[in-house]
Amino acid sequence: MNSDLLFITVMYIDKFIRKTAVDIEPCVHGGRIVRELRKSGVKPLDFSANCNPFGPPDKEKLKLVINKTLKNIDWYPDNEYIDLRTAAARFSGVELENIIPSNGSSELIRLIMQTILDNGDMVILPQPTFGEYELSIRLSGAVPEYIKYEAVYRDSGTITDDMxxxxxxxxxxxxxxxxxxxxxxxxxxxxxxxxxxxxxxLVIDEAFIELCDPSSSMSTYVNNNPFLILIRSLTKIFTIPGIRIGYGIAHREIASKMNNLRIPWNVGSVPAAVGTWLMDTHYKNPAFLEQSRELINIERDWLIKNLGLIRGFDPVPSSTNFILINIHDFGMDSVMITRCMQQLGILIRDCSSFRRLDQDYIRVAVRSHKENQQLIDTFSKSMELWGKYLAKKSIHEALQRGKTFSNTDCEYYPCHFEGQDCTFCFCPFYPCEDERTKGEMITRSTGDQIWSCMDCDLLHRPDVAKAVLEELINCEGNIRDLKKIWKKVVEPLL
Structure with a gap:
C-alpha cells in the first residue's frame, strides 16, 4: 500500500469499523493512584475509589494462596471454574448453575448486553449512574432511555408498564x-x-450490597424469574481492584447462555484462586464483612456531618461506603476542587462525567477515621489555595483591563458598600493575616482555622484600588513585589 493510499485509509478508518464503535469514548473512573505515582513519584491518599476501608483481609494468607497458584502458572485455568462458581454460589445463597464468572463487573456488564440486546432495543437507564452501562448499551446498538434515578429511588412505579x-x-x-x-x-x-x-x-448491579445490606440482595429470586440478572464484584468488598474478579447470578438457563458466550478462560488462575478463597473463608466466618459494615456506618455518619459543616458543601445521604457532595455553592467547581485536592495529595472523584451532575458534584469514599479527618482538613487547605489562585487571577484580569471599575451588574453588588470599586473582586494580598484591616482568623465548625476578610473593604475603596493597580502596572504584575505595594499603599491606611 503506497503512502497516499495509507493516508486516505487512515483518514476514513471509521468507514471500516463497527458503526456502534465509532463514537464510543472510554468511561471516566476513580482509582488513579498509578497515574499520579508515575507523574509525581508520591503516593496520594485515594478517596476516589470506593473500596472497603478495612483493606484486603489477611494479606499473609492471600500471599500463600497466590504463591500456591503460581506453582501451576503453566496450566490453563479450568474454563468451567467449578471451584470459583461453587464458592460464589454458597456465598450468595444460590446454586453453581446460577453463576457466571467474570473478569470484574465491567466485563460482566459487556457480556450481559451482548447476550440480551439487539440493534435498536430500548434500555431504561436511570441517571446519574455508573458509566459502563451506557457504553455497553451503545456498543450493542441499543438505545438508552434516560430517567431520573431519584424518581425511581423514591417510587419504582415511575417506571411504568408502558415503558x-x-x-x-x-x-x-x-x-x-x-x-x-x-x-x-x-x-x-x-x-x-x-x-x-x-x-x-431487570439487571441489578449489587457491587456494593455487601458493604450496605446483604440481606437485601435479590439473589434468591433468580430461579423463579428468568428475566432477573445480578452483578456482583469482589473488588469493592475485599479491596482487591488489582485482581479483577466478579460474577453474575441468573436463572440457570440464562447463566448457561452467558457462560457459552463469555470469552474462554476470562478469569486467570490467580484471580480465580483468590476469589474462591475469599468467598469460602468469609462464607464460613462473616466477621470481617460484619465489622466492615459497622465501621463504614460509623465513619460515614461522621464524615457526612463534618462535610456538611463546610460552607457550600451539601452531602447527599448515603447507604454505603461513599458520599456524593453537592458543591454548587462552594465557590469552586468539581474540576477545580479536584485539582486543588490533587495538589495537596488527595484524590477525589470529579463527578462531571456523570449525566445530570455537571460540575456541581464530587464523590468521596469512606476511609479510616484518621484518613477521613485528613480529608476534612485538606478541604480547608484547598480553600486557602483557591483563595490565593483567585488573588493571582484578580491581578491578571486587572492588568489586562488596565483601569478600575465598578461591576454593578454583579449579583453580589454591593458586597461591601454602594459605589465600591470592583477591580479586585478577590484581594491580591490574601491572606494578609493583618487584623488591622478588620480581617480575622476564624475557627470553622470543622475545627480548622481560615483567614476571613469579610469585614475588610480596603481594596474596594476607589482610591486604594486605583493606587494598587498603578503599582501593579509599574512592576508588570510581579507577585514578588506585592509586599512592597502593601507597605507603600495599604500600610499607611491602617
Missing amino acids: LNRSKLVIICNPNNPTGTFISKTDLEILAKRCQECETF
Missing part, C-alpha cells in the same frame, strides 16, 4: 454509584415481578 413493554432491559445500580442511595428489597421485588410479566430483563 417496560417498549423496553428490552432495565438497569438498576443498588446501592447506586455515585449517589449512594438504596432502593428497598420490597420495591425491587415488585419491579422484578412487573418486569417478568412484561418480559423485560
